[in-house]
Amino acid sequence: MYKRSVLVALLNTALHCGLFAGPNVTxxxxxxxxxxxxxxxxxxxxxTDLASVRNMAENQRVKELVPLGQFVWIGLFRDSWKWSDGSNSSFRYWQTGEPNNQSGDEACVSTNFDSSGVWEDWSCRARKEFICYSKREWSPMI
Structure with a gap:
């Protein structure tokens, strides 16, 4: 039986373009x-939060949700490059020349899915579509 958080995430999918469930997160x-x-x-x-992309397999899962050529927010931001949930980032997949803080206020990260799903820093004020994640939680059947 699903716990409420996963059930709510699944019920909310009608509002979203895509859903990808993996072993630990959706x-x-x-x-x-x-x-x-x-x-x-x-x-x-x-x-749960904006997506934390912790390895290339998760980056590929996110890429499969996003239409070609679209930029979407993920949860990485420029505070020693931490995830939105406060955890450290050990995996990063930057576009060549990124992060560059070109406009002087590029503290948030967007994925660029016009090619391989590489990351770029952007102004946090920019409006973009985004990827959330939900932790997968299971309750034992009684």
Whole structure:
């Protein structure tokens, strides 16, 4: 039997473009553009948080949700490059020349799915679609 958090995430998928369930987390694409902070708040209210992409396999799972050529927020931000949930980032998949802080306020990370799913730093005020995640939790059947 599913715990409530996973059930709610599954019920909310009608509002989203895509859903990908893996062994530990479910990634959900929300195609309503928001700033990074608005997206973070939305994910925390309706799921767990903005997506933490911890390895190439998870990056590929996220890539499979996102239409070709689309940029989406993930949960990485420039505070020693931490994830939105406060955990450290050991995996990063930067576009060549990134992060570059080109505009001087590029503290949030968007994935670039026009090719291989590489990451770029952007102004957190930009409005983009985004990826949330929900932890998969299971309750034993009684």
């Amino acid at each position: 990634f959900v694409l929300n195609n309503n553009p928001m700033s990074w902070t608005q997206a973070q708040n939305y994910c925390r209210e309706h799921h």
